[in-house]
Amino acid sequence: MIKKISLLLFIMSLTLWGQAIAQERLVNKANEQYQDYSFSPAIDIYKRVMEKGYVSADLLKKLGNSYYFNADYKEASETYKKLVDEYPADVGPEYFFRYSQTLKTLGNYEDSNEVMAKFTEMTSNDVRASVFKTEKDYMADIKKNSGRxxxxxxxxxxxxxxxxxxxxxxxxxxxxxxxxxxxxxxxxxxxxxxxxxxxxxxxxxxxxxxxxxxxxxxxxxxxxxxxxxxxxxxxxxxxxxxxxxxxxxxxxxxxxxxxxxxxxxxxxxxxxxxxxxxxxxxxxxxxxxxxxxxxxxxxxxxxxxxxxxxxxxxxxxxxxxxxxxxxxxxxxxxxxxxxxxxxxxxxxxxxxxxxxxxxxxxxxxxxxxxxxxxxxxxxxxxxxxxxxxxxxxxxxxxxxxxxxxxxxxxxxxxxxxxxxxxxxTTPLKLDCIQEISGTVRDKISNEVLVGATVKVIDENNEEVSSAITDSEGKYILSLDCDRGNFVRAMMNGYVPSEEYLGKSDGKPRIIDFYLERDKVTAGFGDDLAKLLQLSTIYFDFDKFNIRKDSEVEVEKVIAAMEKYPSLKIMVNSHTDSRGRDSYNLWLSQKRAESTVNYMIAKGISEDRLQGEGFGETKLVNGCENGVRCSAKEHELNRRSEFIIME
The missing domain is CATH 2.120.10.30 (TolB, C-terminal domain)
Known part of the structure; x- marks a missing residue:
C-alpha cells in the first residue's frame, strides 16, 4: 500500500512538473512576443497562463504594459492594480505612473492623484514628479483652457x-x-x-x-x-x-x-x-x-x-x-x-x-x-x-x-x-505676461526720483523693455514670466540697482527701488540737507527735543554719514524771533546739542559732529521782532542745518 501511495505521489509530481514546464514555455513564448513589440499575441498568451493560476510580478508588468501600449487602459488599470496590490516590493515608480495614467482615462482623478503622489515619493529628479508637485491644481488650469x-x-x-x-x-x-x-x-x-x-x-x-x-x-x-x-x-x-x-x-x-x-x-x-x-x-x-x-x-x-x-x-x-x-x-x-x-x-x-x-x-x-x-x-x-x-x-x-x-x-x-x-473659437493664452510696478527713490532722503529709467534685461543681458518714472517716481512694465529677467533701475548720479525675477505664475508684483548716490559732490560750508533733498528739521515752539516727524530726516543724515565715513558735520540750530534774544540763543544751542546727542546715540562718532546755536540771528524770512507773522511762517525759522565741515 505504501508503495502504491509513493508511486501515486511520484506520478502527481511528474504531472505538476510537466505543467510547470508547459507554463514556463508559454511565458517564454509570450516574453518573446513582448520583446518583439508583438503585444496582441503576448496578451493572449499571458492571459492563458494566468487562467491556469500562474502569476508573477514580471508577468503582470508585461501584461499591463501590453494593454497600456495598445491603449486598452481599462484592462491595463486592472492589471497594474493587481501588480501594486500583490507585489508592492517588486514595483518600480514607472508602473505607479502608468497606473495613475490609466486611472485618469477611467475618470478616476482622485485615485489617480493618490497613485501619482506615491510615484513622486519614489523619484528624485523626475520631470513628471516636479511638474505634479508644482501644478497640483492642473485640473483647474485645464478647465480654464477648455471650451475653446x-x-x-x-x-x-x-x-x-x-x-x-x-x-x-x-x-x-x-x-x-x-x-x-x-x-x-x-x-x-x-x-x-x-x-x-x-x-x-x-x-x-x-x-x-x-x-x-x-x-x-x-x-x-x-x-x-x-x-x-x-x-x-x-x-x-x-x-x-x-x-x-x-x-x-x-x-x-x-x-x-x-x-x-x-x-x-x-x-x-x-x-x-x-x-x-x-x-x-x-x-x-x-x-x-x-x-x-x-x-x-x-x-x-x-x-x-x-x-x-x-x-x-x-x-x-x-x-x-x-x-x-x-x-x-x-x-x-x-x-x-x-x-x-x-x-x-x-x-x-x-x-x-x-x-x-x-x-x-x-x-x-x-x-x-x-x-x-x-x-x-x-x-x-x-x-x-x-x-x-x-x-x-x-x-x-x-x-x-x-x-x-x-x-x-x-x-x-x-x-x-x-x-x-x-x-x-477663442485663442489659447500661451504667453505668460507679468506686470511689475513700483517707485524709485533716493535711498538716503527717500525722495522720489523723477525721470529715472527702469529696464527689463533678459538673462542674455539684452534689453527687453524700459520705462521712465513719472512725477511721483512711479513706473509700470510688463515682462515675460516664463523666463528669468533682471529689473534694473538707473539714474544719473546714482548707482544702478536691480532685482532678479525667475519664472513665476504671472501675478502682478510691486518692486520699489532705493538708489544710492554714486558720490556726494559738496564742499566746505554746503548744507547736506539741501544736497540730499531732505525735509527741514523743525522744532516745536519753546522746545528743543527733536520732533517725531523730524527723526526720519535726522536718520537720513545718519545714513549719509554711515555711507561716507569721512564726512564731518556742523549742526546749526535756529529759533524764531519771538521771546528774548538771549533766551533764543540759549534755546538754539540746546537744539543743536539735542540733535548732535541724538546722532551720537545712533552710533555717529562724537569727533565727526559739532553743534552751534544762532538764536534768531539768521531768520529765513522777514518775521523779525515786532513783525506780525503767522504760526506757519514762524515755524520756518525753527530749524537745524547740517553744514559740511570736511
Missing part, C-alpha cells in the same frame, strides 16, 4: 484606424489601415491591425471628394504614417518602418524601428524616396513636422539623450539639402514619458502629444510658444474637447482660418482611431 474648440467629425473616417492628418494643397494627407483593396491583408502583431498606408483627400483634382492611396513608391507592405509636406507641395517627409530593398530591417533585439523618409514629386508622381541620414537601425525616428520657414525639421525619437520613452527633437535643414545634428528640445517640453507627434503653426506654436505632462488621461495635446528658438516657456494643456480621457494626438492647426484636425481613440469614434475637425 467646436469639434466635428471627419467625413472620410472609416471603421478602421484613421489618424495623422497633415495639410496638403486644399485637402489632407492622413494615415489609415483601411482596406487597401488587396486580397492579402498585412497585419501587425502589435495590435493585430492591418499595416498603415498614406492616403489623400481633396488634394488633387483627380481625387476630388475621394480618398485615394498615395503612389506605391511611398506606401509599402509595412507601416507608413505621420507626414508633413513643404509649402510648394513638392517634398514629402513621412514615417515608415525600417524597410530597405523590399525587406524590413530589425535591430539586435528583433524590433523593426521607425524612420523618417523623404519623397519628391516629379511630374505628378512621388518618387526618389530616401531615408534621412540621422535615422538608425538601433532607435526610432518618427513623426516629422516642418517649421514655418522650412529650415528646421521636428520629430520624435528615442535616440541617445532621450529623457523618456520618446522625446521631441529638432534638426536644421541646410540650404544644400544636408542636415545638421539633431538637438533635444529639453526638459521643459520632454519628460520621462512619451512626447510625440509635433506640429508647428505659422505663429511658431509647437503642438505635441504627451502623457508625461498633467492631462486628462492617455495622450493629451499640449502647446508651447517657441518663437525666437525658445523652448523654456509654459507648456499648456489645450483642454477639452480636443483632449479627453483617452489618447488625443496628431493635432494640426491653420491660424488663418482657425481650423484644424486631430485624432483620438475616444469611445464615440467610428474606428480604432478617428480624425476630428475643429474650429478654434
Amino acid at each position: 474648440y467646436d469639434i466635428g467629425p471627419f467625413e472620410y473616417n472609416s471603421p478602421y484606424s484613421d489618424f495623422a492628418p497633415s495639410f496638403y494643397k486644399e485637402g489632407l494627407i492622413f494615415s489609415s489601415d483601411r482596406d487597401t483593396g488587396n486580397l492579402a491583408r498585412y497585419r501587425h502583431t502589435w495590435n493585430s491591425k492591418d499595416f498603415l498606408d498614406l492616403y489623400k483627400v481633396n488634394a488633387d483634382s483627380i481625387s476630388e471628394n475621394q480618398v485615394t492611396k498615395i503612389d506605391d513608391e511611398v506606401n509599402t507592405r509595412l507601416h507608413e504614417s505621420t507626414s508633413t509636406i513643404t509649402a510648394d507641395g513638392n517634398t514629402l517627409y513621412f514615417t515608415r518602418n525600417n524597410f530597405k530593398n523590399g525587406k524590413y530591417i530589425k535591430d539586435e533585439n528583433g524590433v523593426i524601428r521607425l524612420k523618417i523618409f523623404k519623397a519628391v514629386l516629379t511630374e505628378g508622381v512621388w518618387g526618389s524616396v530616401e531615408e534621412l541620414p540621422f535615422n538608425s537601425d538601433d532607435y526610432s525616428v518618427a513623426h516629422p513636422a516642418l517649421s514655418p520657414d522650412e529650415k528646421t525639421l521636428y520629430f520624435a525619437s528615442d535616440m541617445s539623450g532621450t529623457l523618456g520613452e520618446s522625446d521631441l527633437f529638432k534638426v536644421a535643414i541646410n540650404e544644400d539639402g544636408s542636415y545638421g545634428v539633431p538637438q533635444n528640445l529639453g526638459n521643459t517640453i520632454n519628460t520621462e514619458a512619451r512626447e510625440t507627434f509635433p506640429f508647428i503653426s505659422k505663429e511658431e506654436v509647437l503642438y505635441f502629444s504627451s502623457d508625461g505632462h498633467p492631462g486628462l488621461g492617455g495622450l493629451d495635446v499640449f502647446a508651447i510658444k517657441i518663437a525666437n528658438d525658445r523652448f523654456d516657456g509654459s507648456v499648456v494643456n489645450v483642454g477639452e474637447p480636443v483632449n479627453s480621457n483617452m489618447d488625443d494626438f496628431t493635432f494640426i492647426f491653420n491660424e488663418e482660418d482657425r481650423k484644424g484636425y486631430f485624432a483620438s481613440n475616444r469611445a464615440e469614434g467610428m474606428g480604432a482611431d478617428d480624425i476630428y475637425s475643429f474650429l478654434e
Whole structure:
C-alpha cells in the first residue's frame, strides 16, 4: 500500500512538473512576443497562463504594459492594480505612473492623484514628479483652457484606424489601415491591425471628394504614417518602418524601428524616396513636422539623450539639402514619458502629444510658444474637447482660418482611431505676461526720483523693455514670466540697482527701488540737507527735543554719514524771533546739542559732529521782532542745518 501511495505521489509530481514546464514555455513564448513589440499575441498568451493560476510580478508588468501600449487602459488599470496590490516590493515608480495614467482615462482623478503622489515619493529628479508637485491644481488650469474648440467629425473616417492628418494643397494627407483593396491583408502583431498606408483627400483634382492611396513608391507592405509636406507641395517627409530593398530591417533585439523618409514629386508622381541620414537601425525616428520657414525639421525619437520613452527633437535643414545634428528640445517640453507627434503653426506654436505632462488621461495635446528658438516657456494643456480621457494626438492647426484636425481613440469614434475637425473659437493664452510696478527713490532722503529709467534685461543681458518714472517716481512694465529677467533701475548720479525675477505664475508684483548716490559732490560750508533733498528739521515752539516727524530726516543724515565715513558735520540750530534774544540763543544751542546727542546715540562718532546755536540771528524770512507773522511762517525759522565741515 505504501508503495502504491509513493508511486501515486511520484506520478502527481511528474504531472505538476510537466505543467510547470508547459507554463514556463508559454511565458517564454509570450516574453518573446513582448520583446518583439508583438503585444496582441503576448496578451493572449499571458492571459492563458494566468487562467491556469500562474502569476508573477514580471508577468503582470508585461501584461499591463501590453494593454497600456495598445491603449486598452481599462484592462491595463486592472492589471497594474493587481501588480501594486500583490507585489508592492517588486514595483518600480514607472508602473505607479502608468497606473495613475490609466486611472485618469477611467475618470478616476482622485485615485489617480493618490497613485501619482506615491510615484513622486519614489523619484528624485523626475520631470513628471516636479511638474505634479508644482501644478497640483492642473485640473483647474485645464478647465480654464477648455471650451475653446467646436469639434466635428471627419467625413472620410472609416471603421478602421484613421489618424495623422497633415495639410496638403486644399485637402489632407492622413494615415489609415483601411482596406487597401488587396486580397492579402498585412497585419501587425502589435495590435493585430492591418499595416498603415498614406492616403489623400481633396488634394488633387483627380481625387476630388475621394480618398485615394498615395503612389506605391511611398506606401509599402509595412507601416507608413505621420507626414508633413513643404509649402510648394513638392517634398514629402513621412514615417515608415525600417524597410530597405523590399525587406524590413530589425535591430539586435528583433524590433523593426521607425524612420523618417523623404519623397519628391516629379511630374505628378512621388518618387526618389530616401531615408534621412540621422535615422538608425538601433532607435526610432518618427513623426516629422516642418517649421514655418522650412529650415528646421521636428520629430520624435528615442535616440541617445532621450529623457523618456520618446522625446521631441529638432534638426536644421541646410540650404544644400544636408542636415545638421539633431538637438533635444529639453526638459521643459520632454519628460520621462512619451512626447510625440509635433506640429508647428505659422505663429511658431509647437503642438505635441504627451502623457508625461498633467492631462486628462492617455495622450493629451499640449502647446508651447517657441518663437525666437525658445523652448523654456509654459507648456499648456489645450483642454477639452480636443483632449479627453483617452489618447488625443496628431493635432494640426491653420491660424488663418482657425481650423484644424486631430485624432483620438475616444469611445464615440467610428474606428480604432478617428480624425476630428475643429474650429478654434477663442485663442489659447500661451504667453505668460507679468506686470511689475513700483517707485524709485533716493535711498538716503527717500525722495522720489523723477525721470529715472527702469529696464527689463533678459538673462542674455539684452534689453527687453524700459520705462521712465513719472512725477511721483512711479513706473509700470510688463515682462515675460516664463523666463528669468533682471529689473534694473538707473539714474544719473546714482548707482544702478536691480532685482532678479525667475519664472513665476504671472501675478502682478510691486518692486520699489532705493538708489544710492554714486558720490556726494559738496564742499566746505554746503548744507547736506539741501544736497540730499531732505525735509527741514523743525522744532516745536519753546522746545528743543527733536520732533517725531523730524527723526526720519535726522536718520537720513545718519545714513549719509554711515555711507561716507569721512564726512564731518556742523549742526546749526535756529529759533524764531519771538521771546528774548538771549533766551533764543540759549534755546538754539540746546537744539543743536539735542540733535548732535541724538546722532551720537545712533552710533555717529562724537569727533565727526559739532553743534552751534544762532538764536534768531539768521531768520529765513522777514518775521523779525515786532513783525506780525503767522504760526506757519514762524515755524520756518525753527530749524537745524547740517553744514559740511570736511
